Amino acid sequence: MLFRQHILERIASGEVTLAFRRWKRQPIRGGARLRTARGEVIFGSVQEVDEGSLTEDDAIKAGYGSLAELTDDLQSGEDRNLYRMEIVGLEEDGRIALREDDGLSAEEAGLLAKSFDRWDRANSAPNYHRRILDAIAATPEVSAAALARSLAVDKVKLKRDIRKLKEFGLTKSMSVGYRLSPRGEALLGMISEKGQ
Structure with a gap:
């Protein structure tokens, strides 16, 4: 799972608190940490959601300008499920x-x-x-x-x-x-x- 640099900066500042991805199987669990170029992203709850339940507020919290922008960016595929990940914060890489x-x-x-x-x-x-x-x-x-x-x-x-x-x-x-x-x-x- 990758985050663009500008999104990482906004996670660090607390602006971005959600992420959405489509996966065949869920690779991230609640409480997990993901190493990035900016530090370790810390995840809260991770749950499967229906695309119809997404809101404009979700899109903004995920760093998008609109819901349409978010849904256009989601990877498609019939065999993929949509996941909503709460981002708790970003910490310095312990290494x-x-x-x-x-x-x-x-x-x-x-x-x-x-x-x-x-x-x-x-x-x-x-x-x-x-x-x-x-x-x-x-x-x-x-x-x-x-x-x-x-x-x-x-x-x-x-x-x-x-x-x-x-x-x-x-x-x-x-x-x-x-x-x-x-x-x-x-x-x-x-x-x-x-x-x-």
Whole structure:
């Protein structure tokens, strides 16, 4: 589910408090959070509704100028149901605060190392995730394709694996390529000190 940038800005200001989408099956539940370029959109109630029940007020709360504008924008399809989602707010992406936290404890580093070991075993590639961090540290802001070539791995796979590292606050995406976050740098320093 995507939101246009101008709608995200209006969610942040509290102007937009509803969203409507047609789906074959409901992917968002009440209480869910959706990461966006502006932060995490937080949803309240999500319910299936009949298009005939929509009002001009619904359209305005969803960021449209009129009901006609809203209904014209809805994806059509006989096998799709219409859902009304209450938007409770927009909060900063929790990964941003996490990646700036370079006060990594030995316990946290140990848990990350266990995750790396588990992923590496699943990939049958010892030290694979450590090598990704090393490569990003050595060559920040190079394209994913160049990074994939240097690691002799498929670009799509590499991007997926870097997303896992990003979830733990270890990397950040740049306009081109990636950089280690302060948290990622701290982890790499701790691993290096242990001679791993």
